[in-house]
Amino acid sequence: MNGYAGNILRVNLTNRTHSITPLPQxxxxxxxxxxxxxxxxxxxxxxxxxxxxxxxxKVIISPGPLTGVFLPGAGKxxxxxxxxxxxxxxxxxxxxxxxxxxxxxxxxxxxxxxIADEPVYLFxxxxxxxxxxxxxxxxxxxxxxxxxxxxxxxxxxxxxxIGPAGENKVLFACISHDFGRQxxxxxxxxxxxxxxxxxxxxxxxxxxxxxxxxATLEKGKEMFAACFEKPGFEEWTPQGTAGVTDWVxxxxxxxxxxxxxxxxxxxxxxxxxxLMRKIKVTDKACYSCPIPCGKYSRVKKAEYDIHVExxxxxxxxxxxxxxxxxNIEDCAYANxxxxxxxxxxxxGGNVVGFAMECFxxxxxxSEDISGRSLKFGSVEDFVWLxxxxxxxxxxxxxxxxxxxxxxxxFGQGSEKFAIHVKGVEWSGYEARYAPAMMLxxxxxxxxxxxxxxxxxxxDVATGRDKLExxxxxxxxxxxxxxxxxxxxxxxxxxxxLGFELDWYPQIFKAVTGKELTWDDLLAFSERVWNLTRxxxxxxxxxxxxxxxxxxxxxxxxPIPDGPTAGKYMPKEVIDRLLDEYYKLRxxxxxxxxxxxxxxxxxxxxxxxxxxxxxx
Amino acid sequence: MRLTTESSRCSGCKxxxxxxxxxxxxxxxxxKGALKVEGKFPVPGVFEVTVCNQCGACADVCPVDAITEKDxxxxxxxxxxxxxxxxxxxxxxxxxxxxxxxxxxxxxxxCGDCVRYCPREAILDADGIVKRIGR
Numbered sequence: 001m002n003g004y005a006g007n008i009l010r011v012n013l014t015n016r017t018h019s020i021t022p023l024p025q026x027x028x029x030x031x032x033x034x035x036x037x038x039x040x041x042x043x044x045x046x047x048x049x050x051x052x053x054x055x056x057x058k059v060i061i062s063p064g065p066l067t068g069v070f071l072p073g074a075g076k077x078x079x080x081x082x083x084x085x086x087x088x089x090x091x092x093x094x095x096x097x098x099x100x101x102x103x104x105x106x107x108x109x110x111x112x113x114x115i116a117d118e119p120v121y122l123f124x125x126x127x128x129x130x131x132x133x134x135x136x137x138x139x140x141x142x143x144x145x146x147x148x149x150x151x152x153x154x155x156x157x158x159x160x161x162i163g164p165a166g167e168n169k170v171l172f173a174c175i176s177h178d179f180g181r182q183x184x185x186x187x188x189x190x191x192x193x194x195x196x197x198x199x200x201x202x203x204x205x206x207x208x209x210x211x212x213x214x215a216t217l218e219k220g221k222e223m224f225a226a227c228f229e230k231p232g233f234e235e236w237t238p239q240g241t242a243g244v245t246d247w248v249x250x251x252x253x254x255x256x257x258x259x260x261x262x263x264x265x266x267x268x269x270x271x272x273x274x275l276m277r278k279i280k281v282t283d284k285a286c287y288s289c290p291i292p293c294g295k296y297s298r299v300k301k302a303e304y305d306i307h308v309e310x311x312x313x314x315x316x317x318x319x320x321x322x323x324x325x326x327n328i329e330d331c332a333y334a335n336x337x338x339x340x341x342x343x344x345x346x347x348g349g350n351v352v353g354f355a356m357e358c359f360x361x362x363x364x365x366s367e368d369i370s371g372r373s374l375k376f377g378s379v380e381d382f383v384w385l386x387x388x389x390x391x392x393x394x395x396x397x398x399x400x401x402x403x404x405x406x407x408x409x410f411g412q413g414s415e416k417f418a419i420h421v422k423g424v425e426w427s428g429y430e431a432r433y434a435p436a437m438m439l440x441x442x443x444x445x446x447x448x449x450x451x452x453x454x455x456x457x458x459d460v461a462t463g464r465d466k467l468e469x470x471x472x473x474x475x476x477x478x479x480x481x482x483x484x485x486x487x488x489x490x491x492x493x494x495x496x497l498g499f500e501l502d503w504y505p506q507i508f509k510a511v512t513g514k515e516l517t518w519d520d521l522l523a524f525s526e527r528v529w530n531l532t533r534x535x536x537x538x539x540x541x542x543x544x545x546x547x548x549x550x551x552x553x554x555x556x557x558p559i560p561d562g563p564t565a566g567k568y569m570p571k572e573v574i575d576r577l578l579d580e581y582y583k584l585r586x587x588x589x590x591x592x593x594x595x596x597x598x599x600x601x602x603x604x605x606x607x608x609x610x611x612x613x614x615x
Numbered sequence: 616m617r618l619t620t621e622s623s624r625c626s627g628c629k630x631x632x633x634x635x636x637x638x639x640x641x642x643x644x645x646x647k648g649a650l651k652v653e654g655k656f657p658v659p660g661v662f663e664v665t666v667c668n669q670c671g672a673c674a675d676v677c678p679v680d681a682i683t684e685k686d687x688x689x690x691x692x693x694x695x696x697x698x699x700x701x702x703x704x705x706x707x708x709x710x711x712x713x714x715x716x717x718x719x720x721x722x723x724x725x726c727g728d729c730v731r732y733c734p735r736e737a738i739l740d741a742d743g744i745v746k747r748i749g750r
Contacts, residue, residue: 069643070633097629104646143657155653179656205715207644217637221748224630224732228749233734281660283735285628290734292626296660307657 002211003065003512004028005103009129011122013195014055014114018129023108030602032524033064034488037109038080038091039531043606045111048538052084052187053169053194054115061102061110061200064488068100068208068287070220071507072227072499073490075099075287083186084194085171085402085423088536088543089445090186093485095286095294096178098158098202105204112197121149121199125157126206134198139164141340142176149201160200163342165390166193170400172347172425176339180294180309181286184344186424186446211513219507223499227290230497237283239272240293241313246271248317251460252564253430253437256321257376258353259419259553262430263562266327270320274328275311284309286490293492299329308336311345314450317428318349323356323382330379337383341390346449347402350425352385354403354418355395363412369395416552422447422536432554433567434459436470439577442548443474445532451485453477454495467573471580483525527601530593534606537592537613544590544613548578588614616727617687617741618666625662625737627654631729638728639721647714649723650738664737667710667723673702682722691722 004023011018031040038060050056060080067074077099083090102110105126112122116131119138123130137145142163149159159177166173166189173189174182183189192198210216227233236243245267248254252262268274275295284294298307311319311331319338320331338348358364359374366373374381388396398406403418403425419426424447431438436455444452453474462469480501484491487508493499505518537543549555550569558568582589586597592614598607632648640647651665667689674682674689681695682702691702696719703711703720712721727745729738736747 070630070637100645104644147657179660205644205646207640207642207647207716210643213637213641213643216643217634217641220634220637221732224734225748228734228747282623282662283626284654284660285626287628288630288633289626289628290630292628294626296656298660307660 001025001028002209003069004033004108005106005206005208006108007106008109008111009107009124010111010113011129011131012114013112013116013120013131013197016116016131020127028065028108030524031528032486033108034062034076034078035080035091035093035482035485036524036528037062038078039089039528039535041109041111042080042082042089043531043535046082050082052082052087052191055113057082057191057194059112059188059191059195059197061112062108062488063099063103064486065512066508067488068103069210069507069511070216070288071223072288072290073286073493075289076485076488076490077102077183078485078488079175079183079188081188081191082539083188083446084169084190085187086447086536086540087423088539089532090188091446092175092183092185092188093488094160094175094177094181094183095490096158096181097287098160098177099488100287101158101202101204103204103208104206105202106206112195115194116196119196119198121201122197124200124202126204137198138167142342143179143340145199146176146179149199153201153203157201157203162189162192162198163340163390165342166190168390168392168400169193170343170389170392171402171405172344172351173342174344176342180284180296180339182339182344184346185449189342210511212510215510216507219510223503223507224290226503227493227497227499230499232497233291236496237291239276240295242272242275242295242311242316244313245316248429250563251456252559252562253434253456254321255317255426255428255430257324258322258357258417259426259430260357261561262432262559262564264321264324267321269326270316270328270331278328279332281307289490291492291497297332299332301329304333306333306336308332308339311335314428315345315349318346318353319382322349322353324376325379325382326377334379334382334386337386341386343386343390346427347425348386350419351389351399351403351406352382354406355385355399356381357417358410358414363410363414364395416556419551419553420448421550422547424448429456430559431456431550432559432569433464433564435464435467435569435573435577436474438550438554438569438574439470439474439581440477442550442574442578443478443581445529445536452481454481467576471577471584474581475584478529479522479525482528483521486525486528523601527603530598530601530603531606533591533593534598534603534610538609544592545578548591549574590615616725616745618668618723618725618730619739619741620664620666621737621739622661622663624735625652625664626735627652627662628734631664631733631738634728634732638726639724647712647717647721649710649712649721650729651710665708665710666729666738668708669725670707672705672707673711673722676701676705688725689722690724691719693719
């Protein structure tokens with residue numbers, strides 16, 4: 001099957017068995033790959049009501065039809081599982097080099113089921129598959145584990161690991177790869193931990209079959225040449241995503257003090273310029289990327305000497321602004337601690353910021369934390385609490401379940417500033433004066449993540465008071481960006497260079513032989529968007545509209561200072577955005593897809609499950 | 616053209632390996648690329664790219680004269696090669712590449728595609744004739 005490796009690897013950790021079966025043609029024809037495979041296999045294979053930490057949950061891993069091929073940004077991998085954070089659909093993607101390696105080994109999907117009776121890692125060397133003991137790695141950091149596995153197996157193996165946070169089932173534990181890349185969101189690292197699966201090591205030597213190798217080579221050359229011509233090719237790369245820090249502050253959208261405000265006065269001490277000038281060692285690329293966003297850094301101080309990839313923008317926002325750590329060196333250090341512990345740095349910074357505000361307000365008291373303090377701006381406090389969370393010690397055990405669950409325990413109004421949607425913590429854009437970005441966070445299928453629709457530039461370009469057209473644009477973006485996660489390509493060529501989307505169907509044809517327009521491909525993405533919604537409807541009792549609201553802070557509290565001072569988004573505005581969004585999506589007033597909509601997008605098979613949920 | 620490298624510019628993307636294999640084998644398989652890119656992580660955190668410098672040590676040890684020189688470039692005739700791999704151990708830079716699906720090792724023929732498409736200009740023509748596309 002052109003573009004595909006042609007096989008699915010299924011591993012049962014309980015029985016310690018595996019099988020290799022041909023990739024079903026209809027799965028490829030209807031769900032493309034990556035996120036599409038994850039969503040469809042989750043719907044089909046994970047029994048309704050499965051415990052996210054039980055043997056019935058599955059970790060599903062999938063590269064896409066364009067992964068590993070000669071074109072810019074072809075190195076993304078999708079991880080999926082029933083999320084312990086949301087209780088519903090969960091996925092997260094990662095760059096680096098492991099996705100192409102899985103295809104070179106011969107697989108379009110890896111399905112991991114069951115629970116091992118002791119710590120293990122999954123060894124894949126082409127079709128040589130082994131479940132190997134990992135007792136010596138258990139308890140070790142994610143970066144350290146990768147180092148040890150590479151020493152043992154050789155540098156040609158690509159490794160994905162979890163840290164102590166995943167072992168201890170922290171609900172925002174990530175999966176780490178390539179010394180600093182993470183599939184961070186929705187707690188899939190914790191699902192790996194629940195299966196006693198410490199790591200996956202992959203090496204492959206096979207060729208990806210192409211419909212037209214000559215045309216692929218020529219089209220790939222044209223695409224790289226086109227990237228080289230873009231002004232951003234030279235300008236954007238030196239700072240990577242960190243380069244956006246100043247702009248986000250200028251528009252008053254920078255998460256600061258647990259999203260109390262949108263402007264951090266010391267942002268120039270943690271921005272891309274500071275990163276580049278003070279700590280960067282090298283640019284570090286994912287497979288086939290001409291504009292590496294990865295900045296590998298070193299900080300050497302009396303207190304520590306660390307190497308870390310980053311911090312990238314999201315980490316700068318959630319550690320730097322959100323916990324007020326006001327220098328790039330300490331941001332990098334906190335980033336390193338989270339990476340080694342195996343905690344998502346977006347949720348990590350968000351949760352620590354939440355705890356710091358709880359301390360500020362007296363909801364967490366000094367006597368609750370052995371007489372110590374928990375103050376904004378303290379990297380010592382940040383590091384201490386991160387370790388308490390990763391090892392589920394004391395108050396860390398409460399916070400390890402994320403801000404939604406912690407606020408239920410703490411009470412005293414803390415739920416109003418628990419900044420999440422659907423149990424997944426909000427990422428790096430304060431959206432009280434950005435309606436399209438707000439709606440993006442509210443309706444993202446994995447909770448408050450920017451990746452499904454990054455609409456803040458659209459808000460600024462089209463007017464931040466204006467509501468018309470915002471829902472439509474969010475929906476368009478929710479099809480475009482997740483389509484990249486189905487093809488398993490990086491979107492940054494498009495986002496940062498303005499690389500034209502028309503290129504992708506051209507190379508898709510050379511690779512797969514299938515003649516599809518970009519709009520045809522977007523239709524696959526709409527199908528999957530409705531499927532992930534349906535999955536959460538199936539799994540979460542009462543799921544629907546009430547799960548699509550932002551925290552009360554954003555609906556009730558005006559931003560106190562900075563460029564967006566006085567702005568907030570009253571509930572009636574939120575409701576108007578949601579009403580329009582549901583209508584355009586073909587969903588009812590409770591956010592449930594109509595039967596006609598399901599049929600239209602090719603999801604007739606979910607109708608019998610969804611029908612009883614409609615009122 | 617004489618290949619040379621500036622490893623401090625390399626970001627480890629491996630575009631060079633993929634284009635090399637696709638150009639020469641019509642296969643999308645960077646494991647068949649005739650050069651090496653290695654990352655030194657987590658410490659010190661640098662990449663090292665190694666290319667053939669056409670020194671000819673491979674030709675010196677080939678028992679069947681499968682590697683011959685023309686205009687300063689040593690070309691491996693894959694039909695003549697008997698797969699003894701003597702050249703692999705003789706290569707001082709370790710860039711005679713072995714792949715399990717190939718009986719002959721894989722050798723650089725100085726085509727210059729890695730120079731033209733390295734986004735980072737980490738692989739260069741020391742003579743300055745071949746340049747990255749767009750330069």
